[in-house]
Amino acid sequence: MSLTVDSVSKKFGRFPALNGASFVAPQGGFVSLLGPSGSGKTTLLRILGGLEFADSGSVRFADLNWLDMPARTRNAGFVFQQYALFKHMTVADNIAFGLRVRPRRTRPSKAAITDRVKQLLDLVQLPGLEARYPSQLSGGQRQRVAVARALAIEPRMLLLDEPFGALDAKVRKELRSDLRRIHDHTGVTTVFVTHDQEEAFAVADLVAVMKDGRIEQYGAPADVRRNPRTAFVSEFLTA
């Protein structure tokens, strides 16, 4: 049940954002896509989430042809850099959203939804904030709600797009270790995008260093650090 990304490519107009990216991650793994802006990491993540379509290549996960499925059916939780919380809904309604839009057959009862929201808020360490609105929360709190909302649907895969980019250093550190803790607790396959190598190396099991739409090197943090395969990788890691 591993995640197999095979030669995925995508062009925007004439600009090749992704140029044959490939990697394999075990189920429950924690992968970081690391690279400078323009390296294609966000494009790859969005393709995994169903928000963009690949021009060529394939992705297999959980025995499914991932790219054949629309975003709605993939059950891939996505956390955006700017959180994308529903500002007109309370925290509880935000988190419950994914459960409430399910067709009647698979929709949990109201009581079950309320319980789940409470559990998730506890998990992201925001107990009791059900009735707040996003505008009343700090950046770090909003990000936690975004994570809780993505986890509510019991996703097969958790995708995070520079989730801590808009936050200050101290909050970033807290959230990153929380993210690791949540991952270990839930066991969900996680892919997260960052341009911050310290962050990638601190948190991920596997790091993919990207440049110009390709993965230059892929492996465990320690391996990549010790044996950089290209000049770009070694420069990027020491910068």
Add this chain to the structure above:
Amino acid sequence: MSAIGLKLVPLRSRHVLPGFSLSLGFTLFYMTSLMLIPLLALVLRPAGLGLDGFWSAISTPRVLASLRLSFGMALAAAAIDSVFGFIIAWVLVRYRFPGKALLDAVIDLPFALPTAVAGIALSTLYAPNGWIGSLLIAHGIKIAYTPWGVLVAMTFIGLPFTVRTLQPVLSELGLEVEEAAATLGATRLQTIARVVLPMLVPAILTGAAMAFARGAGEYGSIIFIAGNIPAVSEIAPLLIVTKLEQYDYAGAAAIGVVMLAASFVMLLALNGLQSWAAKRR
């Protein structure tokens, strides 16, 4: 030159930049003499009638019918403009097609076209022998010279308000919240109904309120197509003009006060809507 600037700094308060009392003074003088004093004349005139006199001037069947027509049709027109305003704003913001810029510019036509021009054009168009009127009369539908003509004219006048209020809000909304809803399993319909529309409600209401306010007070675009039959298709502004022609200044002023009061209420409502919208961000 510099002497003039320095001399006009008032003794009581000191300002860094020159010209405060000159600019504020002129501003206040202009507004008071040209706006506030004449408005005062409007408000005071019915006062001469006393409360009873004012009330009887307002509550004749003809006056009430005209107020009902003006405000009622303006409400209906605002509703129509809100629905189509949303559709048009959606198409202009979200879709790409050739000629979009031209379509966008055309929306402002009711703003740019003098009301009398719009009035005679609409009247000719929807008259029984007009391009559209002749098509409808075959089905027994009369527009011109009926209250429906009033509705058409008000819809024409109000459309730019609803579209232009929604457009910036819709484009600012961005696509991320819709993407988020999709990854959480929502269908397109669910996303629009539960995420997009609720976020647009303040802007929709604001546009509707502006269209309503404009329609209720509109004159030139309506009187040609309306029919102007007392108690049937006579709008309140026209009744004011009629009363003036009959030298019934007090009666005209009484209706004018009602319309002015309605304008104030709309202004307050709009301000309220703006701050409600701002709080939700």
Add this chain to the structure above:
Amino acid sequence: MKATFRKPTEDPIWLKALLGALAVGFIAILLLLPLVLVFKEALAHGLSAFWAAMVEPDSLAAVRLSLTAAAIAVPLNTLFGISAAWSIAKFDFPGKTFLVTLIDLPFSVSPVVSGLIYVLVFGAQGWFGPRLADYNIHILFALPGIVLATIFVTFPFVARELIPLMMDQGRDEEEAAATLGASGFSTFLRVTLPNIKWGLLYGVLLCNARALGEFGAVSVVSGHIRGVTNTMPLHVELLYNNYDYVGAFAVAALLAMLGLVTLALKSLLEWRYADELAAMHRH
């Protein structure tokens, strides 16, 4: 190659077609058709009939009157707008927000009411009417009344373009000029004016368009004396009510062209000077 779906934020093709058709159809029928009709009717009896209607003495008189009223009202309102924006943007004083709201008032008042108030002040039963008549000064049913009504309905235009613009631009540059010894007027001319010129032009454009096209307010104060106190819009009404359709639509076409030129210039200004004008959208 696997199947490609639309992006989750894109509408299905059938919905795009439906909404597109509704939007274009609504705009074409409601907005464009009347405009087309104006020109069609104006030229219904050929170009020579159109021209004859235009140069008819009463029509020319109406054009002259409209231009005169605008030539007085627009500069005065521009002066007001600059003055109001200067005091509001560059200074702090109590009641500032109230003042700004008040400036918007003519926009929410019915045009008929805008004319009515001047009748109540200067009319035969008005406050000053009889007294002024003693001195043979006639405000109503003459140019002054028309100018006053025009001023009332158009005075917010320049002000509400300039106020957010100048507020956005802050006071730094003017304060710098003050420290360098420049007087008020000098500062305004050399420092402020270049910064606001596009917003100013935009406001003047809209003010002028409305001044030439105003109907309701002017109708109440004008007296409708053919060839004397009829502005262009009033003349259109007179011709139309007298069944002179070619005449009415000819003058209407002229006004419509004015409207279209205004629209075009407005779009041009918005497009080229989006940044300078951006302040007005934010407020």
